[in-house]
Amino acid sequence: MLTQRAKPVDRKPMTFLESIYLWNIVKGMGITISHLFKKKATIQYPEQTRTFSKVFRGLHVLNRDAEGRENCTACGLCAVSCPAEAITMEAAERLPWGRASIQRRKVCSKV
Secondary structure, eight states, X not given: OOTTOOOOOOOXXXXXXXXXXXXXXXXXXXXXXXXXXXXXXXXXXXXXXXXXXTTOOOOXXXXXXXXXXXXXXXXXXXXXXXXXXXXXXEEOOOOTTOOOSEEEEEOOOOO
């Protein structure tokens, strides 16, 4: 059988430097020291602010109108952005007593 072929393994003994892993320790310390001199990704938030691109529009927020009703346009962005696909949307007309124009159903399941 071609899939069950045994591969020969080289069992040569390790040298003294290989047995104490000195080269691997030196490589790891080199990586650690190189990270000390790189630019930090963290900013000090109250004093510094992050620069945003000109096309950044902010987060999706469900606004309310003057009467306190949800001002949803049924764009479906909340359903698209849900990673678990737990939000489904069905557009509907606003009822006269002020109920929301969207019927949202959130289904959460435990894995």
